[in-house]
Amino acid sequence: MGFNQPVVDTSPKVSDEVRKTTCYMCACRCGINVHMKEGKVAYIEGNKDHPVNQGVLCAKGSAGIMQVNAPSRLRAPMKRVGERGSGEFEEITWEEAYDIAMSKLKPIRDEDPSKLAFFTGRDQSQSFTSLWAQGFGTPNYAAHGGFCSVNMAAAGIYTMGGAFWEFGQPDWDHTKMLMIFGVAEDHDSNPIKMGLGKIKARGAKVVGVNPIRSGYNAVADEWVGITPGTDGLFILSMLHCLIKAGKIDLDYLSQFTNAPVLLDETDGGAEEGLFLKDKDGKALVIDRNTGKLAPFDGKGVYPDLTGTHRKAGVTHRTVFHHMIERYMSEEYAPEAVAERCGISAKRIRKLAAELADVAFNQAIELDRPWTDFRGKKHDKMVGRPVSFHSMRGISAHANGFQTCRALHVLQIMLGSVETPGGMRFKPPYPKPATAHPKPHCKVTPGAALDGPHLGFTHGPDDLCLREDGSAARIDKAFTWENPMSSHGMMHMVISNAHAGDPYKIDTLFMYMANMSWNSSMNTSGVIEMLTDKDEDGNYVIPNIIYSDAYSSEMVAYSDLILPDTTYLERHDCISLLDRPICEADAVADAIRWPVVEPDRDVKGFQSALCDLGARLGLPGFVNEDGSQKYEDYADYITNHIRRPGVGPLAGWRVGEDGLQGGRGEVNEAQLDAYIENGGFWMEHVPEDAAYYKPFNMGYQDWAVKMGFFDAVQPYIFQLYVEPMRKFQLAAEGHGERQPPEHLRERIKHTLDPLPIWYSNEPENLADQYPVTALTQRPMAMYHSWGSQNAWLRQIHGHNPLYVPTKIWEQNDFEEGDWAKVVSPHGEIVVPVAHMAALNDNTVWTWNAIGKRKGAWALEENAPETTKGFLLNHLIHELLPANGDGMRWANSDPITGQAAWFDLKVRIEKSDVAGQTLPDFAPQKSPVGKGPKDLAWKLGK
Amino acid sequence: MTTLPTHTEKKLGLVIDLDTCVGCHACVVSCKGWNTENYGAPLSDQDAYGANPSGTFLNRVHSYEVQPEAGPAQLIHFPKSCLHCDDAPCVTVCPTGASYKRVEDGIVLVNEADCIGCGLCAWACPYGARELDQQEGVMKKCTLCVDRIYNENLPEEDRQPACVRTCPAGARHFGDLGDENSDVSKLVAERGGVDLMPEQGTKPVNKYLPPRLKDDYTNTGDIDILAPLLEPVAPDAKGILGWLDKALEKL
């Protein structure tokens, strides 16, 4: 029959124009094609050419159009008119805003720059903001790393010159077995999903180690529902099995790690446990060819793992000797750890055996000749195709640094770091701790700080202490309490500033951090500190200046608001000087540019800093004649020179013969070149430089050419981290700088230069609070900012507490029930839901869904505020008082990383229900409320 | 015209890999984005910033927990959109002819110009693949991105559904399931793709690839096969060092 069906236009016009920029719905920084109609954003999709996402886009990225148009966007600078927290503001001009800011900042800088604390949350421009802070002269600068994942970053860098996340990734194309520890989402959101897709398609095996089986762990072929906080023990137990069976890569360990380096064993000596060094300070090994002492990197030297050196009646043995002795000990036998970890001994053995099987029986070889730093030529690249990935699940614990170390050591012992099929670094990493700056804290009124704030300490001399031994920084980073706190400790700023310990500050200047809400521990407490007044009725923290783009909870607690643009309305650069977006096979950086002009009186925060920097006359922000150096951030991005030939962007710089990537002079048209190219620059790593990067001269030379560093700097992996031993020596009484008595024992114990495991349960009162409470990132939400998004909030509008079968039945919970959750610090009332694929003693919820009434331009009865909640109210920045009445920070004793996941709770059925508790009085919305209904369409 | 075509030249559809889907909702939102701006009326949202936000979505990702006889429970993310059934009850019940199945490719569409919004087609669909847009009052459903897959204004490689293009894990595949030599058909054969609710007799075109065998301690990792691998080379640290020397000699 004649089938008369309607005619459909199958080739409608898609858009007037496509503008390519970089997503910032999260920190993964994928490339996006923004389809424009009538000059407005019509549709956003992934950029197929982009190194990060190769065309794919996550839920958040695709919802960008609802973010750029969110009713919660701030409209103009504002000054607080009501009480802090009320949300009552008055819109002002930028000139007024700058005047107010100057009236606070100028005197501070002239008298005592340390009275300013400048902390920058989810900052993607740290090389810029830190330059500003350095110019201002305050020691009190950091971004959010300290409460995020510094354990992962620092452990990786101290051990092998880089970690996972944006530093490194599994060799997705070659790996045959991936073990993924404690990851729900990670920064590398899309690449990890793409990678998992790849290895799944290949039928390679994925093992998920996680108390919770969702997301990545749901697709894992095997799930290890480990007891939280015990990964270190589990890892060291597998290491025990592997060493015992000789299933470790001896050749790799000899040549590329400090396993063969000799340790001073002079009993009680001031150098005990430090490397034996030659006169040039080179660590010494025994050369197997000659049997004699030799510098580890000597030409043609083949270091001996089992070497010994006898001198003055003392036998000095290698790091490897010590490792064997420690990890062969029965305390690491599977039987000894099984119960603690909640993994059977048989299972631990099986997994270790599988690692051995894949690493050694299924080794792969690439026919790529390369030359190492000792001048030795290798005709092929041998790979151990087991790979690991890991994130906050192991790092956000007080034993996280040592656990991350343990994992890195395990990979290295298997010879799977920087080898085919294993874990690969992304340029400009690898970069050893020694190649990073040390922390600086010398304050001079009216002048710049003596150097970069953040860095890597290599011993007591590098700590940021004042003459009297007190902390030089408001967050007490780089002190004996956490000597290796490389990212600072943003989570301590507000409580320390409130307590005036180590000293009082005048102005708290923050950017892009919702510190009165989801990014703070002890949220209710922090709210009190922010609003607390002294006897004369002044706020205890006198001034708070804050830059946000949206009507967040933090806005309400600030005195002066510098409204930022949305990510599609400004210039940004994702620089190699910051957190790079490179992939293992390519170096890349990218920009954002105003694909739409703001329709409000807002300004990119970095541009505002250019203005403020000039008004304050900060070095680097004014010309000789004192005039403003950078008109705005775009100007800075193009014209700033960091080191000869090196600026914020590495693409299309001016060289002898035309434009080039890497080093080069300023190119005035650089941003246009980026826009032309789709918003990013990328250059591929040469084939012979693709693996063994730290030891591979092919890579080293290329890295210098690209400008990652100025001279080749090959190095070996630090299984044994000598700086940690130096802190121990101090604790043992050696050296000038001595720790306070109450910290000696803890330092001796926790700063072990070889990975150890210790429990965090006693100090968290696990005997009375037996259940671990965790959070996970929802893939379709970014912290607090997803909720203002009309599409995303339909997916995650509220969050139940997920409870495992055992606890569900113990409390005979039923669907729709509410529970009271109590921690040593506080109590919340929340809805519960059942989950079977969950560790028996763990409960969890989605992170940062709960909102304060009145925030984010949502109705005050929005589900986020009535059925959504934060665990943060239960987590204190200090641990419960211990024996001697002391309260230690709820942080890793080495890095100061916030120990979010050590939270222990009790849970019981609640008779009250319907409104999550604590519940806060609404804040007034400075931007009004959103429209009732939406039907978004530009076309016709 | 609601009589179903006796035969369609192609059977275009999706193949969804439940072994790989991580449940990220990317497909859900990119679908919302594309179809809000394109085919027919926008997908509206009610009470968008209020107490009961709800809106029209053509693709939603469910998640299920499965408890096997032995072994730990499993969690499976489960995306669901129109399956473009061969025997589509949603089409035949439509009084106006707005609902129809295309002869050339088997795509089931709603011609919004004819739709009275009676909702009967949504009642007739077993899979919950149709949603009546509350603003426009017309029936909405997955169009299989009919305005992308043939779209001459898009580069060749982009002529695929928005959800497929965006899926980070590569868990969504698009193609002609009528042609047994197509990649999708091969994939379905290889992985034993299945129909949802076959008993409803709708003959879905879309297929689902079941999750691979999980937590199988016997196939790869049977300790008895692998045991020799962990055979101690020596009882204690001392012994290991002795063994080491020999091992190192061999290098």
Add this chain to the structure above:
Amino acid sequence: MHPAPSIILFTVLSGLGFGLMIFLGLGMPSPTGISAFIWFAIAYILAVGGIISSTFHLGNPKNILKSFSQWRTSWLSREGCLAVATLLVMGIYGAALVFLNMRIPLLGYVGSALALATVYGTSMIYAQLKTVPRWNHPTTSVMFIAYAVSGGALLAGQVSLAVWFLPAAALLQLFIFLTADGRFSAAGSTIASATQLGNIGSVRQFEPPHTGSNYLMKEMIHIVGRKHALKLQIISVVLLFTPVLLLLLPFSHALALVAVLAHVAGVIVARWLFFAQAEHVVGLYYDKR
């Protein structure tokens, strides 16, 4: 399923209206002149009123005329056509009675047949749906017709017939209440068949796709109200039986009116349950029915 008042009214009223037409068509009663006008007015008000109220359920009624086009496949379309045909034929038949005091039997018989068919058409809109096992059953049509015929007889004052039809309808309704619960499971769709994950183990929903609600859940997953099902079932059966008793008492207009009201109330309650108790298989995907 969501018991939308517009649809409940539509089915109940139009059922009655067309039921009454069945008898008018058969000439029982066979009034003429002004009284004929009143009889037909009642029938038309009920039938047309029902149809009009059903349009309140439409999202986009402006295309209504299109809905007569798909009679080949669509019961909703067929029902529309039949209704219109019935109203036309009955219109002419009635006009003849009112204005010419003339009864054209053949036209009447055709009219009643069409009225009956219309009710059957209505019933098939629901009975055809495999997705709602509770409806997908012959008793659905029988029930709609039973109500039309008994209600019609009652309105038409055919007491001698009504006393048989009414209890029959009530008994049928009772039978449905007693048997329909089993149909969903009998139909064989389960969360396992819906997800095809049953071969791994027992399946339950972990999280709904959205924390926000949606059209499907509002329209097809109606668990509230079911708690009172039993109570309401008893009430409706009692109401459905009351007219019988009343009719057995000596006739009075008051009683007749009460009888009609009781019957209509009974049908409305039964019809509310018809929707509220109906479970759509899509509920399986939400682990709710």
